[in-house]
Amino acid sequence: xxxxxxxxxxxxxxxxxxxxxxxxxxxxxxxxxxxxxxxxxxxxxxxxxxxxxxxxxxxxxxxxxxxxxxxxxxxxxxxxxxxxxxxxxxxxxxxxxxxxxxxxxxxxxxxxxxxxxxxxxxxxxxxxxxxxxxxxxxxxxxxxxxxxxxxxxxxxxxxxxxxxxxxxxxxxxxxxxxxxxxxxxxxxxxxxxxxxxxxxxxxxxxxxxxxxxxxxxxxxxxxxxxxxxxxxxxxxxx
Numbered sequence: 376x377x378x379x380x381x382x383x384x385x386x387x388x389x390x391x392x393x394x395x396x397x398x399x400x401x402x403x404x405x406x407x408x409x410x411x412x413x414x415x416x417x418x419x420x421x422x423x424x425x426x427x428x429x430x431x432x433x434x435x436x437x438x439x440x441x442x443x444x445x446x447x448x449x450x451x452x453x454x455x456x457x458x459x460x461x462x463x464x465x466x467x468x469x470x471x472x473x474x475x476x477x478x479x480x481x482x483x484x485x486x487x488x489x490x491x492x493x494x495x496x497x498x499x500x501x502x503x504x505x506x507x508x509x510x511x512x513x514x515x516x517x518x519x520x521x522x523x524x525x526x527x528x529x530x531x532x533x534x535x536x537x538x539x540x541x542x543x544x545x546x547x548x549x550x551x552x553x554x555x556x557x558x559x560x561x562x563x564x565x566x567x568x569x570x571x572x573x574x575x576x577x578x579x580x581x582x583x584x585x586x587x588x589x590x591x592x593x594x595x596x597x598x599x600x601x602x603x604x605x606x607x608x609x610x611x612x613x
Contacts, residue, residue, distance in 0.1 A: 379437040382426065382429075382433070382452070386416060386418060389416075390418060396415075396417075409553075413485065423451060427459060430452075430456060433456060442479055443479065450482055454483065460472060461496050461499065472496060473500040476496050480519050483523065484519050486522065489522045489526055490526055493529075494530040497523055509539060512527075518552050518555065522554060525543050537571060540562045543562075545582070549587070556593070563578060563590075579591075579595070583609075591606065
């Protein structure tokens with residue numbers, strides 16, 4: 376049977392120091408950056424997805440161990456396994472995965488880790504349940520909790536429901552973290568694309584004066600150029 380030790384051995388064999396150096400820069404792991412100290416192995420996501428299929432039968436306890444790894448790719452592989460196990464699991468198994476996820480958000484500590492997992496675990500588990508937890512996460516001091524709250528709402532946006540995306544966006548609309556500004560702007564853009572252009576523009580009209588520029592730029596990215604420029608000049612929503 377595939378084991379945790381064999382997964383780690385394979386990942387060590389597949390590591391690429393040259394690619395790892397590039398990823399260290401791309402994912403902002405330098406001193407004072409948002410992922411300071413994170414370590415990269417240099418393994419591509421498609422290769423990791425191949426490993427996920429091979430090691431999908433790992434126990435939750437073993438997956439939890441690599442979720443706490445010092446290596447970025449091991450943590451991402453753990454999350455991709457959890458997503459697949461969640462999708463295949465029954466209610467009891469899904470609850471275990473959801474609870475494990477929430478207990479370890481400090482290790483889900485880069486934008487790609489959040490984006491690959493939040494909607495598929497947190498969003499999916501809460502879909503037919505009380506979503507008040509998303510409000511708590513959005514108020515968290517931990518950057519990654521706040522991004523998880525915003526990205527979890529993508530699950531509902533994709534089904535045509537913008538309600539929770541707009542609620543979380545309203546909490547985070549003045550957030551000073553670049554990764555939150557980008558996430559909020561992205562989800563607002565998706566609200567306009569997948570749910571209701573009117574709902575997105577109503578939100579912008581209410582909040583655009585206090586939105587960080589990065590957030591606004593992401594939100595209006597799909598607008599036609601003349602309209603986009605009006606928003607950037609502050610000529611809309613008045």
